[in-house]
Amino acid sequence: MEIFAQQIFNGLTVGSVYSLVALGLTLVYGILHIPNFAHGALYMMGGYITLTMMTKFGLYYWIAIMISMVIVGLMGVLMERLIFYPLRDAPPIQDKIAAIGILLFLEAFAQFVWGADYQTMPTPYGQVVSVMGLTFTMQRLLIIISTVVVMILLFLFLKKTFIGSAIIAMSQNREGAHLVGINTNKMAMLTFMISGALAAIAASLSSPINLVFPGMGHLVILKAFVIIIIGGMGSIPGAIIGGYILGFAESLGATYISNDYKDIFAFILLVLILTFKPTGLFAKGGHS
Amino acid sequence: MTARFKHKAVVLSIVLLALLLPFIIQNDYFFHIMTLSFIWMIGVYGLNLIAGYTGYLSLAHAGFFAIGAYSLGILTVKFEIHYWLAFFLACAITCIIGLVIGLVALQTKEHFFAIYTLCVGYIIYLVIDKWESLTGGVRGLIGIPVPPDLGPISFRSPVSQYYFNLFFLLAAIFMMYRIVHSLTGRTLIAIRNSEELAQTIGISTMKNKLVSFVLSTFFAALSGILYASFIRFIGPDISYITMTFDFLIFLLVGGIGTLSGPIVGTLLIVWISQQLQFLQDYRMLIFGPLLTLLIIFYPKGIVGGIFSWKMKMQEKKKRLSMSAKSATQRAEEG
Amino acid sequence: MFLETRQLTKQFGGLVAVDHVNFSVEKGKINAIIGPNGAGKSTFFNLISGFYPPSSGQVMFKGQDITRLPPNKIAKLGIARTFQTTHLFEQANVLDNVLIGFRLRTKSNLIDALFLTKRLKREEEQSKEKAFEVLKFVGLTNMENKIVANISQEEKKRVAIALALATEPEIIFLDEPAAGINPEETEGLANLIEKIVQHNITVCLIEHKMKMVMNLAHKIMVLNHGKKIAEGTPEEIQNNETVIKAYLGGSAIA
Ligand SMILES: Nc1ncnc2c1ncn2[C@@H]1O[C@H](COP(=O)(O)OP(=O)(O)O)[C@@H](O)[C@H]1O
Ligand SMILES: [Mg+2]
Numbered sequence: 083m084e085i086f087a088q089q090i091f092n093g094l095t096v097g098s099v100y101s102l103v104a105l106g107l108t109l110v111y112g113i114l115h116i117p118n119f120a121h122g123a124l125y126m127m128g129g130y131i132t133l134t135m136m137t138k139f140g141l142y143y144w145i146a147i148m149i150s151m152v153i154v155g156l157m158g159v160l161m162e163r164l165i166f167y168p169l170r171d172a173p174p175i176q177d178k179i180a181a182i183g184i185l186l187f188l189e190a191f192a193q194f195v196w197g198a199d200y201q202t203m204p205t206p207y208g209q210v211v212s213v214m215g216l217t218f219t220m221q222r223l224l225i226i227i228s229t230v231v232v233m234i235l236l237f238l239f240l241k242k243t244f245i246g247s248a249i250i251a252m253s254q255n256r257e258g259a260h261l262v263g264i265n266t267n268k269m270a271m272l273t274f275m276i277s278g279a280l281a282a283i284a285a286s287l288s289s290p291i292n293l294v295f296p297g298m299g300h301l302v303i304l305k306a307f308v309i310i311i312i313g314g315m316g317s318i319p320g321a322i323i324g325g326y327i328l329g330f331a332e333s334l335g336a337t338y339i340s341n342d343y344k345d346i347f348a349f350i351l352l353v354l355i356l357t358f359k360p361t362g363l364f365a366k367g368g369h370s
Numbered sequence: 371m372t373a374r375f376k377h378k379a380v381v382l383s384i385v386l387l388a389l390l391l392p393f394i395i396q397n398d399y400f401f402h403i404m405t406l407s408f409i410w411m412i413g414v415y416g417l418n419l420i421a422g423y424t425g426y427l428s429l430a431h432a433g434f435f436a437i438g439a440y441s442l443g444i445l446t447v448k449f450e451i452h453y454w455l456a457f458f459l460a461c462a463i464t465c466i467i468g469l470v471i472g473l474v475a476l477q478t479k480e481h482f483f484a485i486y487t488l489c490v491g492y493i494i495y496l497v498i499d500k501w502e503s504l505t506g507g508v509r510g511l512i513g514i515p516v517p518p519d520l521g522p523i524s525f526r527s528p529v530s531q532y533y534f535n536l537f538f539l540l541a542a543i544f545m546m547y548r549i550v551h552s553l554t555g556r557t558l559i560a561i562r563n564s565e566e567l568a569q570t571i572g573i574s575t576m577k578n579k580l581v582s583f584v585l586s587t588f589f590a591a592l593s594g595i596l597y598a599s600f601i602r603f604i605g606p607d608i609s610y611i612t613m614t615f616d617f618l619i620f621l622l623v624g625g626i627g628t629l630s631g632p633i634v635g636t637l638l639i640v641w642i643s644q645q646l647q648f649l650q651d652y653r654m655l656i657f658g659p660l661l662t663l664l665i666i667f668y669p670k671g672i673v674g675g676i677f678s679w680k681m682k683m684q685e686k687k688k689r690l691s692m693s694a695k696s697a698t699q700r701a702e703e704g
Numbered sequence: 705m706f707l708e709t710r711q712l713t714k715q716f717g718g719l720v721a722v723d724h725v726n727f728s729v730e731k732g733k734i735n736a737i738i739g740p741n742g743a744g745k746s747t748f749f750n751l752i753s754g755f756y757p758p759s760s761g762q763v764m765f766k767g768q769d770i771t772r773l774p775p776n777k778i779a780k781l782g783i784a785r786t787f788q789t790t791h792l793f794e795q796a797n798v799l800d801n802v803l804i805g806f807r808l809r810t811k812s813n814l815i816d817a818l819f820l821t822k823r824l825k826r827e828e829e830q831s832k833e834k835a836f837e838v839l840k841f842v843g844l845t846n847m848e849n850k851i852v853a854n855i856s857q858e859e860k861k862r863v864a865i866a867l868a869l870a871t872e873p874e875i876i877f878l879d880e881p882a883a884g885i886n887p888e889e890t891e892g893l894a895n896l897i898e899k900i901v902q903h904n905i906t907v908c909l910i911e912h913k914m915k916m917v918m919n920l921a922h923k924i925m926v927l928n929h930g931k932k933i934a935e936g937t938p939e940e941i942q943n944n945e946t947v948i949k950a951y952l953g954g955s956a957i958a
Pocket of ligand 2: 746788
């Protein structure tokens with residue numbers, strides 16, 4: 083029972099990170115209908131920038147995270163301007179390949195600047211806590227709480243502000259949004275900004291547990307894709323719930339099935355889903 | 371007619387050059403690089419068929435390359451099966467796995483297909499990496515045999531390896547040429563253009579996509595098999611996504627959806643990589659942006675770029691001669 | 705009955721795009737479907753040609769139930785269609801676009817391709833002949849080598865029709881063939897449609913240009929909110945109260 087509770091807790095931690103990454107991916111998909119294959123690279127950059135801010139500039143953890151969010155957010159905007167905007171009417175194969183190019187570049191860049199080694203990110207929340215038989219570091223608790231806070235803030239932004247509701251309107255109907263005078267260009271840039279910032283905070287929160295290295299985004303992005311397909315491409319609640327579901331499935335699977343193959347669960351799940359629902363769960367459209 | 375003749379002459383002279391190269395240059399390292407390029411090209415043709423001609427970006431290509439390579443490795447090293455039987459079985463195994471995966475994967479479209487195959491590729495990688503008892507895990511497989519002697523011909527020297535792999539490359543190109551220029555090829559291109567339209571004119575899109583996909587896994591397998599018996603050592607990294615990205619870069623630089631693209635792209639990138647040896651792991655600093663810029667400005671790569679440039683020149687010529695003609699006409703009338 | 709729909713219905717979530725429509729196509733005639741934007745006309749075509757599975761109801765063609773057949777099988781039976789927006793391969797030339805239309809009547813496969821068999825050569829020749837034939841039919845002789853991206857909107861529409869004709873259909877469904885085309889060109893297109901019928905190919909068309917429909921059609925069905933609200937000859941439709949109301953109440957049509 084204790085193991086089970088411990089695994090639920092771990093699942094919650096892992097799921098939080100997945101949810102944040104998937105949220106960024108799904109927001110972009112909702113607005114532009116493109117799967118951003120370079121999103122994992124933004125996640126990786128988020129980890130490195132926070133790390134550098136802390137170790138090289140001696141900044142406090144939270145300050146470093148803020149800076150990282152801004153920088154990676156801007157990188158997202160740049161990506162939208164330089165790649166996705168020019169390719170908006172191109173055949174669908176092209177934006178994916180362009181994104182892959184950016185992904186390759188950013189990984190090589192990270193390796194060039196920071197080296198290929200695995201690095202640990204220091205955290206002011208390293209202390210180990212024991213509550214009711216559960217043992218965990220404060221960092222894990224922090225991940226869970228921060229994620230919830232970020233989600234609430236995002237929710238308030240999307241629901242209660244004019245800009246937020248414009249983003250929602252645009253994801254529901256791009257032409258319509260354009261007609262009622264929403265600046266769709268600005269909204270797309272803003273969405274990429276948010277998406278990048280979410281990736282950065284996710285990486286910064288998880289890095290003290292998971293290490294920082296050039297390929298750290300690979301698995302996370304793949305799983306985020308799985309999540310948004312499970313949750314419905316473009317769906318915000320879907321990304322959140324899907325993230326947690328995958329987190330739980332993985333940490334329970336690792337304990338009760340096989341630790342070696344824990345990374346495979348997500349992909350098998352996806353393969354199964356797409357096998358039976360080729361357009362994903364909760365697909366919109368007429369091919370029912 | 372003359373254009374076609376010129377085309378044939380160019381192709382023939384290139385083939386001749388490839389055949390005579392060992393008599394011109396005598397440098398083992400050079401042959402090693404060329405042979406490796408030939409092997410990559412076969413794999414790139416496979417990707418070209420499914421992504422370039424059919425419009426489905428398969429990101430599991432390295433996975434199939436690795437299944438081919440590992441099948442040959444395991445069959446020859448662990449089960450000590452005769453090389454050519456193992457060769458054949460490795461192709462068959464890959465195609466069967468390709469068929470099963472294709473049957474499901476091709477139900478999905480566009481980004482779903484890309485993500486699906488990305489995940490399939492990752493599953494293949496994980497299985498190869500973790501299934502130690504079969505694949506040797508991270509340690510890989512060592513001592514994969516070269517092809518057995520064929521009468522007096524041995525495949526141990528770099529030059530004989532060069533010819534051996536050139537033979538398969540030429541066969542692959544020949545197959546691709548025949549396919550692309552047949553009704554089957556036209557059918558695939560129609561699917562790439564618009565699957566909806568293809569269906570309304572009575573094309574069974576699923577059947578044709580499946581043929582294309584399985585054939586692309588066959589080319590990947592062939593490439594992997596040749597790789598395994600050329601390098602004679604394989605590790606799980608050959609199935610990793612970065613390997614698929616390498617294939618993709620070769621294809622895109624040369625020209626996706628063109629017949630000569632895979633040759634041009636592979637030679638160029640392999641050659642540049644050799645020049646950039648000092649960059650090693652950082653070569654993506656250059657190739658990454660190159661890939662992005664190409665797809666934005668030259669989505670059909672170098673070959674496509676040359677083609678459209680030629681077309682423009684022809685148009686210009688035509689317009690010039692037309693305006694000249696009408697000018698003389700006017701002059702005559704006036 | 706040549707082609708008919710029985711209680712054909714399509715729901716998208718809560719929206720009933722096509723609502724229990726009974727319709728029969730008159731063989732050898734020009735049949736037209738009109739109705740305001742969003743009335744469900746294109747969806748009706750998509751149901752017949754097999755693109756969407758209907759929520760309920762049936763489609764019968766020459767006594768055969770084709771309701772659940774995939775689009776490619778339906779095409780093989782002799783039902784062709786064009787799309788509201790042409791899906792042509794813009795970077796290829798006109799001939800290459802049309803040539804593939806005969807593919808469904810050919811048999812050569814991958815093996816034929818690899819060994820360049822006699823059958824493949826013969827069928828390629830046939831496809832080419834067919835393409836030239838239909839291009840001539842639609843009035844695009846000597847246009848074979850033009851790149852589709854460089855030809856006019858009206859010519860593209862003709863290419864799309866030629867492609868549909870290359871499948872050797874018995875009936876052809878045209879979705880707004882005259883949309884985005886100027887009045888003179890529209891007349892030319894109307895002539896082409898009449899020519900198609902004269903060659904024993906039944907036509908069923910969706911069109912917004914009332915004058916064209918009233919002049920061309922032998923039989924008209926009016927859809928509104930997915931429901932059939934009237935059916936009859938052009939005169940009957942023009943004098944039908946419900947139709948007039950629907951149009952005055954709905955979006956303007958001209
Ligand atoms: N794939 C689809 N998914 C959801 N709704 C659709 C789909 N296709 C059409 N519709 C809806 O069905 C209705 C009828 O559309 P359509 O058949 O295109 O009308 P028309 O061709 O008469 O203008 C519209 O309200 C449209 O929004
Ligand atoms: Mg319509």
